[in-house]
Amino acid sequence: MIDALLKHKKRIVRGSIAVALLAFAVLAWFTLHAPERARHPQAVAMEAESPSYFAVERDLTTLAQHVQSGAATAVGLSTDYALVRTQDGTRYYVRIDAQLGLATELLKAGLAAGGPDIFALESVQPPGPPLSAFARKLDPAWLSLLLPLLLIGLLLYTMHPGRGPGAFRAVSRPSTRFSDVIGVEEAKEALQDIVAYLRNPAKFAELGAKPPRGVILEGHFGCGKTLLARAVAGDAGVPFIALSGSDFSDMFLGVGVRRVKKLFAAARAQAPCVVFIDEIDGLGKRSGGASAGETENNRIINALLVELDGFAPTSGIVVLGATNNVHNLDPALIRAGRFDRICNLGLPDVDERERLFELHSRSVRTAGPLNFRQLARVASGLPPATIANVVNAAALMAAKEGAPAVTQTHLQRMLEQQLMGGSSDAGHSALDPRERNRIAVHEAGHAIVARALGVGVIEKVSILKRGRALGATLVTNDQEIHLQSQAEMRARIGMLLGGRVAELLVLKDVSTGAANDLERVSNMAYRMVTEFGFGKQLGPFSYAGLPERDRSLANCQEAITEARELIREIEGECTALLRAKRPALDLLTARLLEHETVDGAVVDVCLAANELAVAA
Numbered sequence: 001m002i003d004a005l006l007k008h009k010k011r012i013v014r015g016s017i018a019v020a021l022l023a024f025a026v027l028a029w030f031t032l033h034a035p036e037r038a039r040h041p042q043a044v045a046m047e048a049e050s051p052s053y054f055a056v057e058r059d060l061t062t063l064a065q066h067v068q069s070g071a072a073t074a075v076g077l078s079t080d081y082a083l084v085r086t087q088d089g090t091r092y093y094v095r096i097d098a099q100l101g102l103a104t105e106l107l108k109a110g111l112a113a114g115g116p117d118i119f120a121l122e123s124v125q126p127p128g129p130p131l132s133a134f135a136r137k138l139d140p141a142w143l144s145l146l147l148p149l150l151l152i153g154l155l156l157y158t159m160h161p162g163r164g165p166g167a168f169r170a171v172s173r174p175s176t177r178f179s180d181v182i183g184v185e186e187a188k189e190a191l192q193d194i195v196a197y198l199r200n201p202a203k204f205a206e207l208g209a210k211p212p213r214g215v216i217l218e219g220h221f222g223c224g225k226t227l228l229a230r231a232v233a234g235d236a237g238v239p240f241i242a243l244s245g246s247d248f249s250d251m252f253l254g255v256g257v258r259r260v261k262k263l264f265a266a267a268r269a270q271a272p273c274v275v276f277i278d279e280i281d282g283l284g285k286r287s288g289g290a291s292a293g294e295t296e297n298n299r300i301i302n303a304l305l306v307e308l309d310g311f312a313p314t315s316g317i318v319v320l321g322a323t324n325n326v327h328n329l330d331p332a333l334i335r336a337g338r339f340d341r342i343c344n345l346g347l348p349d350v351d352e353r354e355r356l357f358e359l360h361s362r363s364v365r366t367a368g369p370l371n372f373r374q375l376a377r378v379a380s381g382l383p384p385a386t387i388a389n390v391v392n393a394a395a396l397m398a399a400k401e402g403a404p405a406v407t408q409t410h411l412q413r414m415l416e417q418q419l420m421g422g423s424s425d426a427g428h429s430a431l432d433p434r435e436r437n438r439i440a441v442h443e444a445g446h447a448i449v450a451r452a453l454g455v456g457v458i459e460k461v462s463i464l465k466r467g468r469a470l471g472a473t474l475v476t477n478d479q480e481i482h483l484q485s486q487a488e489m490r491a492r493i494g495m496l497l498g499g500r501v502a503e504l505l506v507l508k509d510v511s512t513g514a515a516n517d518l519e520r521v522s523n524m525a526y527r528m529v530t531e532f533g534f535g536k537q538l539g540p541f542s543y544a545g546l547p548e549r550d551r552s553l554a555n556c557q558e559a560i561t562e563a564r565e566l567i568r569e570i571e572g573e574c575t576a577l578l579r580a581k582r583p584a585l586d587l588l589t590a591r592l593l594e595h596e597t598v599d600g601a602v603v604d605v606c607l608a609a610n611e612l613a614v615a616a
């Protein structure tokens, strides 16, 4: 019975594969034999001559300039590339894959200005691997027969265990140096001895030192783990073998284990060398489960451990594994003698962010004074990869506007978009004038209190809608903050209450706009009394010190009462402050209604005017 069922199942599987292949062949035939539409003659010529365009690559900024200035005479667009011919006969191509929307908009603008001839290309490719050249020469009718055959061939090829895509990504000799990696100073320091070992493994053995085997690089996405790993190999001048944890998992049993063996055989042949396993948690967590996938994972991890344990002191192989969180790893991997060193890559501090902005800005054309310090202050909490993205996005924005170079304004706008989400130029017209006025009063309240109490640096005050926020007061810190004093926390609470207090003072009424402010205020006040010992009644006591089982017993009511009293007290101070600074508050509100977004300096001007008004 079971046998018959199995046979039946097999037949169904075979049948559906045949149907799929047939459908594919029919589809291929129709696409290739579809009636030729009338096409732009220049497009046909450009496709034929595409190799000459692919000889030179330029960027989107250059294309934008050529379109604006009228230097570009013909632009062919495919989904991935733009081929461009200029007045003086120069030909080049621009990669647009991810920026198709932007490129089209750009060209539309050029078209409106009576710019170049623009037409669509069918897929053009840079002169690539020999197979595609071979395929191009084939008669389409043959191709429709050949494609399914190729598909079957590919299927058989990947099904053969031990092969398939991604067995090894690459062995390379990186030119990256530690000096190219900005930030992560502690991790760099901690990896110095690895570099020394790789330069001269024999010396370590002579001294009887136990060489390092595996190091885990732990850090957020975009922190530069791969870059740092490449720098280890680059500084030591040894080969770098890179692959990803998921490359080991395979739907065929035994393939992963074989890949581990192949990897280390290759590493031994290249030694001294660095083996880098990105997303090492992708190897899977060892588990007690008995499903086929789980036991396969266990086998892969065991194979890796066997290889690590078998390193001789002179082997000269160091394995670097990258993960977002060490807790995701199998504990057996991080035991002594294996991946027993964990390097934590922190987020860059303000000085490092300043250097990152400076570094990435060097690769784009910039103009005018650039204040990297100011950008770095605003970019608090962003990893290096995001900073690189912000600079790139600013360059695209400049290209879209047809600006000759990237300016501070471009960088600032993209950074704000990154931090606050949404675009600042969307939807502000939808606001009713009374709402707009309320938002201006609210934001002015935040800003005046922040400035008067000296909370951070006010970068910007805005009543433009961004994402879900109706307005924003952007306050940053010039230095990284590790500790906050009681007075500083009170000032921050005051700033957050400032919006609501201003609404109450000016409009004699409060709104729902302060909900998020109140949430943050309550959280801060509660933590002040329950964690930091800033409470009057509870005194220097922390709920966090209670054993887990007693936490629910703790009388939160007392803490809540005290937190509320604290907020009330600060609210009173805040009201008194804003009463005294009422002329400044009104002035800033008017400025916001007029300009929608103002700099921190305007807040200073308003406060200075306040002093004059009070003196008069």
Ligand code: ZN
Pocket: 442, 446, 499, 500, 513, 514, 517
């Ligand atoms: Zn607010």
